Amino acid sequence: MSLSFSLAHMMGGLMLLCAFALLSQRRLVSMISLYQAEALTLTAAALWQGYAQHSPDLYATALITFAIKAVALPIGLRKMVLRFNLIRAVETVMPIGLAMILGLGLIGIAVLVVLPTTLNEVSLTREDLALSLSVVLLGFLLMAVRRNAVAQVIGFLSTENGLVLAAIGMPGMPFVAEFSVALLVLLAFLVVGVFLFRLREHFDTLDLAGIETIERRGR
């Protein structure tokens, strides 16, 4: 039992590390690599939870995660980066150091919120939940501090990873959630793919700084 705890926690911790490292990266290619590492860790975590909970459903989750998030999406994103020539570093809203301090604060909040409210749960679920909430919040923070559309998408995908990490840690959660998360990622990618293509046409770059025009026109 103790091994299953420590392994699950280690993978959750690795994912958190990846999510945190995403905040520090300014280059899209390395962000994609970090995202890929996060997704691979998630695959391993799902496999391990499937083994520990004796639930074959989770193996399917692991398979979906691996195929779509760890292989297909990073390939697509890399192609996009090459096609639009986005190799250079992207703009950030605030200094990286400040973003990382904010990130630390968010992790603290996640731990302080989750641990006291789940006193009755088994400690595996508790700590998994705290870790996954941290990943989710860091994903949001990443979306907030990057101006680039692809970087925002990566933040969103990292958030999804956090959600799946929470779902696989829930004892006996029906498969519905995992399935729909996978669906969401696929669809989101489709939608986003269309957007990026068109954004390129209209703005000439993938920088969303020009988005304030809508504010001026509306008033």
Add this chain to the structure above:
Amino acid sequence: MSFPLAAALLPLLAAVPLGLLGTPRQGAMANLLLCGVTFLLTLGVFADPGAGLVHADRLGMLFGALTGFVGLTTAYGNLGFVVASLEALSLRRWRLYHAMFQLVLGACLLGLYADNLGLLWVALEGATIAGTVAVSLTRSASALEAAWKYFILGGVGIALALFGTMLTYLAAQPALGPGLPAMSFSALAAEGAALNGTLLTLAFVFLLFGYGTKAALAPLHGWLPDAYAEGPAPVTTAMSGLTLNVALIALLRFRHVMQEDASAGGGAMQPGPFLLTLGLASLLLAAFSLPRRRDARRFFGFSSIEHSGLAAFAFGIGGAAAIFGGLLHMILHTLVKSALFQALIRAASWRGSAAPGHYAFAHLRGLGGEQKYLGWALAAAMFALTGMPPSGLFASEFIIISQTIQRDPLLSLPLGLGMVLCAVPILRHLGPLLFDAPSKPKPAQARVETGLVALHLLLAFALAFAMPLLLFHLLSGVAAGLK
């Protein structure tokens, strides 16, 4: 197959052929036909509510029928819209447009009929995606910006809601056992007292911000005015107004579960203050934003935020009467707002184009003298939104405010102030709309669309002041069950 399942599945499945086949006109006709059948199916739900994962409780039945009705009248108005703006979109995008129309309708019905947290979440997620695609259809720079905003904010909301859903499951799982029962609304409500209260509170916060995004409650409302203003009008205004209802009803159901737990001493916090705060914030935000808006669609987008906030406020006050008022308010607002957008689209096409950017109030001046039926129908719908008698909304707002005075007198001050501040900008636009010198007087003719607008308004009036007993019993039964 039961009626609820059929009503939700028909539009979802029909979206595929609509997206692939047909000219825009054929698409619009097929769309109307499908909406007609769907409306009949939503009426059939009253006879056979079904069982299992997708089954309608009384709340679902009522709002399902409302959704079907608004879908049908919007689809009728859509015929004229398609003819008037045939050039605006390419053939492929028209097909996509009608597919998204059906997807939003189907997702709303699924969200209303689902007795499963996961299914509800999937439905609202589907509605978000369909809405995003619809907003981006015109492909102008501002439409893409609006769609991107919608996608990012909607995505964050959906992610928060999923986390909340999982926490709810975790709170229910010790009492209801692993598996599907711990995700069913009816089981959760029945076992409310046995759930883990602190975890439920945490879940509610996530759900409030998640589904609150979809219900456009402040401070998560940012996507709504842009989405309303930029997409092809019928889908992004009338149809996405329906998703607000789905999100609000989801919040109401979760509130009920939490209230059950709190009053049974399960350790959950009272859900009221959360809803009151967000509701009041939305109302006041709309009150201070409305006077500065010049584009009519954006303006009425903010007005939707106001009414969404009012409903959330009523649910926050709690008690059967306030919830009755909140539900009635949602029904009446849906009828009035969809009528208003129908009239607005007609008015804009009359003045040249129904494309985004042609909806400035300055553009609509003097309509009353020029096209008297249409102008007055639009004015009547706008007046109805203010909530002054004889508008139906007067009745629901009266119930809400009198309940507030009874239960939480101090809150009635900001509530009343917000309502008045929201009504004044609407009234200010009425004069120029009706009485400015008309630019090109032409013989006016009443059209079926104008008749439909009148029908919506009359229905809202009748439901408020001469409510059929059957509906009254249904609605008060629902409210008493949810208090």
